[in-house]
Amino acid sequence: MKSIYKRRLPDNKVPNRVKVLLQGFLVLVMMFSFMLKAFAWTCVYVSSYHKGYAWSDGIERGLREGLKGHCDLIQFNMDTKRNKDELYKIQKAREIAHKIKQIKPDVLIVSDDNAAKYLIVPYFRGGKTPVVFSGINWTVKEYGFPAENVTGMIEVAPLNPMLEWARKLTQQGNKGLYIGANTLTETKFLKQVVKVAADMDMIIDGTLVDTLEAWQKAFQQATDVDFIIFGSPSGIVDWDINLAEEIVRKSSEKLTLTNYDWMMSIAMLGFVEIPEEHGRWSAKVSIAIQGGLPIQRIPIIASRKWEVYENPQLLKHAGIKIPKALRARAKKFSQVAKDGSE
Numbered sequence: 001m002k003s004i005y006k007r008r009l010p011d012n013k014v015p016n017r018v019k020v021l022l023q024g025f026l027v028l029v030m031m032f033s034f035m036l037k038a039f040a041w042t043c044v045y046v047s048s049y050h051k052g053y054a055w056s057d058g059i060e061r062g063l064r065e066g067l068k069g070h071c072d073l074i075q076f077n078m079d080t081k082r083n084k085d086e087l088y089k090i091q092k093a094r095e096i097a098h099k100i101k102q103i104k105p106d107v108l109i110v111s112d113d114n115a116a117k118y119l120i121v122p123y124f125r126g127g128k129t130p131v132v133f134s135g136i137n138w139t140v141k142e143y144g145f146p147a148e149n150v151t152g153m154i155e156v157a158p159l160n161p162m163l164e165w166a167r168k169l170t171q172q173g174n175k176g177l178y179i180g181a182n183t184l185t186e187t188k189f190l191k192q193v194v195k196v197a198a199d200m201d202m203i204i205d206g207t208l209v210d211t212l213e214a215w216q217k218a219f220q221q222a223t224d225v226d227f228i229i230f231g232s233p234s235g236i237v238d239w240d241i242n243l244a245e246e247i248v249r250k251s252s253e254k255l256t257l258t259n260y261d262w263m264m265s266i267a268m269l270g271f272v273e274i275p276e277e278h279g280r281w282s283a284k285v286s287i288a289i290q291g292g293l294p295i296q297r298i299p300i301i302a303s304r305k306w307e308v309y310e311n312p313q314l315l316k317h318a319g320i321k322i323p324k325a326l327r328a329r330a331k332k333f334s335q336v337a338k339d340g341s342e
Contacts, residue, residue, distance in 0.1 A: 041106040041290050043071045046096060046119060048112035048135075050079040053234060054262045058275025059111045059135055059282075066283020071290070074103060080114040081234045084183065093118035100124075107286040111135040111278065113184055116143045125150060130295045132285050134278035137188045140300065151298040153281050155273065157189070157259045158306040159196040162271035166227045167202065169255055169269075169320060173226025174202040179218045180231020181239075182208040189231060189259075204229070212238050216247050227255040230263045241265060253318050261309055264333045268320065270309035277305045307331060 045063060049056040060075070067073055076096045080089050097119060100108060110120060112135040124131055125147045133145070133152030140146075140154060167173060178193055180186035190206040197204040205225070207218040215236060222228055233239045248256070248266040258267035281301075289295055310330040315322065322330075 041071050042103060043067065043073055043107040043109055043286055044100050044103060044105040045073060045075045045109045046100075046111070046115045047075070047077045048110070048114035049081045049234075050077050053081060055135070055232075055260070055275050056111055059279040062276030062279025062281075063109065063283050064279070065276075066280045067286065070283075070287055071106070074105070076100075078114055078119070080118075081183065084235060089114060089118045093122070097123040100129075105129065106290055107132060109133075109282050109286060111282075113137060113188065116140070116145075117184070120150065130286075130289050132282050132289070134282045135275070137185055138192045139188075146300050149295060151285065151295055152300055153278050154300060154302045155278070156302040157192075157273055158271045159193055159259075160200070162229075162257055162259065162269075163197055163200055163202055165269065165271075165326065166229075166255060166257055167200075169322065170226040173255075175225045176202065176204050176227045176229055177218070177222045177225045178204055178206040178229045178231055179215060179222075180206075180208050181233050181235030182210050183232075183235040186231050186235070193229065210235075210237060212236060212240060212243060215239075215244070219247060220251060222254070225254070227257060230256060230258040230260070230267050232260050233263070248314070249317075252314055255318065255320060256314070261307075264309050264311055266314075268311050268314045268318065269322070269330075270307075272307050272309060273303055274305045274307060277303055309333065 045060070047056045047060065051057065064073065076099065078089070078092050078096065080092070083089070083092075108124060108129050108131045110116060110131065110133050116133055116136055120131055120133065121143050125144060127149055129149065131150040133140075133150065135155050136143070136152065137155050140152070145152070163176075166176060176197070178190050180190060186208055190208065194204045194206065209215045209218060215233065219228065233244070244266050255269070256267045258264065258270045259272055261270055261272045264270050285298055288298070308326065308330040309332075310322065310327065311333040313333070
């Protein structure tokens with residue numbers, strides 16, 4: 001009687017086509033397992049501003065680098081630099097908050113003041129969702145941070161070294177003018193510049209404007225100051241960097257400084273924070289939280305990294321020579337992306 005069971009083929013006799021199919025299936029299983037592991041959690045990132053604004057682009061770059069392969073990242077942009085109306089900010093925050101509550105992320109990451117003020121405070125502070133912020137200028141007390149579910153990195157610009165060099169390069173000049181856009185961020189920034197200057201026995205007057213014409217007027221009438229600090233123009237409705245360069249070239253004898261690298265085509269010296277630091281730190285903290293570290297154990301910290309930039313052409317035109325030690329550290333304007341304020 002013949003056996004009804006077929007004899008098993010030796011391993012080396014398995015048809016090649018079957019082997020290929022098995023190998024392909026195993027690869028797919030491994031890839032699917034990796035994807036499940038990599039994106040087992042979701043994080044939402046909310047930028048206060050818009051793509052194309054150099055500062056928030058830098059934060060996003062650092063954040064995406066740090067979170068790559070760790071979470072499914074969903075991003076919303078509030079676009080509040082170009083839309084300064086109070087009602088717009090409130091409505092945009094409400095709209096984004098509704099979407100976030102539907103997504104139910106494991107971690108909520110935000111950058112800059114408007115996301116804190118209009119989104120986190122009314123909708124997420126004190127809730128169950130862990131919140132990691134960055135780029136908030138100088139202080140977070142007005143937002144009620146730290147909160148039990150909120151931690152972050154405060155943006156602290158290198159004002160002391162900037163003002164110290166302003167004094168040295170103007171033969172002990174102690175009076176300056178700050179010109180920036182009429183925005184929440186610049187209002188906070190100017191307040192801190194005035195405070196730091198006062199602690200150094202220096203005086204800073206401030207002008208925050210809405211138009212390029214007002215910016216030009218403030219710059220050209222600054223005859224009784226030793227130096228001028230250019231704040232961010234983002235929020236000036238008709239800002240044109242090319243026209244600003246023309247204005248500065250015609251009267252660039254006074255020392256001009258800035259804390260923004262995209263202003264280096266009109267400033268002689270820049271003392272600039274590195275936005276990627278904020279993004280990378282937010283990514284590390286988010287990963288740690290998802291790994292089980294209680295958010296209450298993560299302290300709010302201040303940013304630490306900054307760089308120096310110089311515009312040799314403007315310095316030469318004004319007849320200002322900077323010491324070799326400062327020049328050796330400084331990046332030249334040609335290495336800086338022009339006008340990231342749009």
